[in-house]
Amino acid sequence: MTLVLGGARSGKSRYAEGLIEAQPGPWLYVATAQGWDDEMRERIAQHRARRPPPWVTADAPRDLPAVIRRAPPGRPVLVDCLTLWLTNVMLDEAADLPAATDALLESCRAAAGPLVLVSNEVGFGIVPENALARRFRDEAGRLHQRLAALADRVVLVVAGLPMILKGDHA
Template sequence: MAGEATRGPRLTLVLGGARSGKSAYAESLVQAEPAPWIYVATAQGYDDEMRARIADHRARRPAGWETRDAPRDLVGVLGATPPGRPVLVDCLTLWLSNALLDEADLAAKTGALVAACTRHPGPLVLVSNEVGFGIVPDNALARRFRDEAGRLHQRLAAIADRVVLVVAGLPLVVKGE
């Protein structure tokens, strides 16, 4: 499989709101490529509700998926994926939240992620929550998160071959085919 041309775009960014269907849509894009597929998970099961969400995501995926956890070292995990293997990252906003709560240098971390995505041979599908459609948050941390997510999405959309917004389970292609 390594060295084969991919059928889909090299880099796809899938955005949408909570429970919009973005993860299922992104999984379908990756599953259109030859297996085995790599699922890079950024969530951490700190409580029962999040553990249940993680379990639901795992149960939905058929055999052929290899899961790699990357709540913080997303760049390192992406760099260690074998060339030619389809990769899904779900989701960037959880990864960004982890970095923000760790008080990491967000400019450096997001810059390193954009560079890693630029280098990645693909196919690579990135999932993220579009959080900029709502009201202005009432606290500085939430406003910073919203702003950082918007900046990250803009940078990734600029280098992506395809950008898709998922609304009510329906994909709307914003860039590419």
């Protein structure tokens, strides 16, 4: 399992796609984004256009653990991105965030093939002015710490350059 962290437009998604494409296909792209507005729908379309066959896309805005568990044995899986998943879970008033996070970690532990997780590192900025944004930043940091402890490799991507924080070079 590889955790790829980085800021917005850091190159983390392209880097993660390269890790998966180094494996035999077909590859499973697990998308957590939701097209709430025109701009987000355009971003989603651009990402999809960048991934022709043998990429297969599965949408998992909330039930990410189930999609990871259902991946065929040996199939390389790319999840992009965990901070969108976290946002979706946090905004779902019926969701139990600790249980959802535990389920995600368990599905990662049990993954039956190569797994690459992409997430935004949001802890480098200023302290947000509102409680929800501060809670999101804190929850993302806790999630990243737990996943980094579990991961074989952790990579921080800055300006398109990967910095290996844990594990070997890909």
